[in-house]
Amino acid sequence: MMDRPSLEIAGFREPDSLQPPYLFAPYGGTVRRAPLQRPIEVPATLSEVTGPAGDWERLMGSAADDLTVTGKGEPLGERIVVAGRVVDENGRAVGNTMIEIWQANAAGRYLHENDQHRAPLDPNFTGAGRAITDALGRYRFTTIKPGAYPWSNHANAWRPAHVHLSVFGPGFATRLVTQMYFPGDPLLDIDPIAGAVPKAARERLVARLDLSTTVAGFALGYRFDIVLRGRLATPMES
Amino acid sequence: MTESLSQTPSQTVGPFFALALPWAGGDTLVEQATEGERITLVGRVVDGDGAPVPDALIEIWQADAEGRYAGPADSHDGAGRDRHFRGFGRCATDGNGQFRFGTIKPGRVPGPGGVWQAPHIEVAVFARGLLKALFTRCYFPGEESNATDPVLAVVPEGRRATLIAIAEHGDDRSFRFDIVLQGRNETVFLVC
Numbered sequence: 001m002m003d004r005p006s007l008e009i010a011g012f013r014e015p016d017s018l019q020p021p022y023l024f025a026p027y028g029g030t031v032r033r034a035p036l037q038r039p040i041e042v043p044a045t046l047s048e049v050t051g052p053a054g055d056w057e058r059l060m061g062s063a064a065d066d067l068t069v070t071g072k073g074e075p076l077g078e079r080i081v082v083a084g085r086v087v088d089e090n091g092r093a094v095g096n097t098m099i100e101i102w103q104a105n106a107a108g109r110y111l112h113e114n115d116q117h118r119a120p121l122d123p124n125f126t127g128a129g130r131a132i133t134d135a136l137g138r139y140r141f142t143t144i145k146p147g148a149y150p151w152s153n154h155a156n157a158w159r160p161a162h163v164h165l166s167v168f169g170p171g172f173a174t175r176l177v178t179q180m181y182f183p184g185d186p187l188l189d190i191d192p193i194a195g196a197v198p199k200a201a202r203e204r205l206v207a208r209l210d211l212s213t214t215v216a217g218f219a220l221g222y223r224f225d226i227v228l229r230g231r232l233a234t235p236m237e238s
Numbered sequence: 239m240t241e242s243l244s245q246t247p248s249q250t251v252g253p254f255f256a257l258a259l260p261w262a263g264g265d266t267l268v269e270q271a272t273e274g275e276r277i278t279l280v281g282r283v284v285d286g287d288g289a290p291v292p293d294a295l296i297e298i299w300q301a302d303a304e305g306r307y308a309g310p311a312d313s314h315d316g317a318g319r320d321r322h323f324r325g326f327g328r329c330a331t332d333g334n335g336q337f338r339f340g341t342i343k344p345g346r347v348p349g350p351g352g353v354w355q356a357p358h359i360e361v362a363v364f365a366r367g368l369l370k371a372l373f374t375r376c377y378f379p380g381e382e383s384n385a386t387d388p389v390l391a392v393v394p395e396g397r398r399a400t401l402i403a404i405a406e407h408g409d410d411r412s413f414r415f416d417i418v419l420q421g422r423n424e425t426v427f428l429v430c
Contacts, residue, residue, distance in 0.1 A: 011430060013244075018247060028367075029366050032367070034369075035419060035420055039427040040392060040426055061261055111257055114293075176248060178249045179250075202247070229245050
């Protein structure tokens, strides 16, 4: 085996208490799927600090950050821009990372065979997009404001309008999937998925209406910044 | 930046990611020219009732046959890595909770304290009902180096078996790595 230098790796900052728990009974899906044992803390190694960074299009195919131009015509609904920055917990920009989004259409219906909501599909809207952050960690999507929709979690349950986001960052351990909500949505306070996040942090999942992101005469802009796990400054003493 | 930042709260991937996240060929990490021993990694995701989880997304990340990662952070010798190996794969589970990857057996990677890690594949699990991703590792059966692996060493001995794949059909080309989200024989999940 090739001789290689011993490699000490700076680990990640401790996860804080503002993440949701695995088990959150009001969200029924967690009850039989949440592990009962706590995750075991292990040292970060090369395997966790590396990840599929760069060469995204070769891996997944081309990025498509405008969800309103993939059909023959324009999708129905309120056109919006969703833009923001991806940084790590040290405030450093996370450039050249892949962001994937997916969402319901304006009527609150997903293009998915299991979505049984009696609302129309939009032939001009798939609800899926990809963007790669620039060197400053910035991303930008043009899409349609998604509708609220009912789900079977409890009687008369409705999800607030939301956009799903999946972000990579530099390492496998920085991988994050989250949901972005809209300001002023009265469903937010009664949603058990958003409600699984401690109240102090819940507003971080709510985008901000931003006139500088808004395209005058065309689309309101919402700003949603994303923070990924950050590394410690120095390797841990082992 | 003076303000102290913390990670954006995680949310579930939900049941409707199929159009956005899996891509054609995402479960195949190799091409014709990839170096190394071809293996198949299969598994089934089950919940606390032993019922299959038909709407999970599994991602894997691993080193090439020589123990090198494709990411730029492996700067010590990443330049020499196998450019015909993707290192990253993604597969949605089917109606029976099954996933399947075509890959190679990874080489050994340096670990903390100058100890080499045993061959392993990083695994992440996303699903409806998981408010945060679950991370684990898949090791290989019959590897002497499992005994000295610095990550396995941290896992209580009685639970280590959940991290070691099973050779299927008695050969060393097809491995099964079942993932039990909850309950008896619950898979060990890891955080670093």
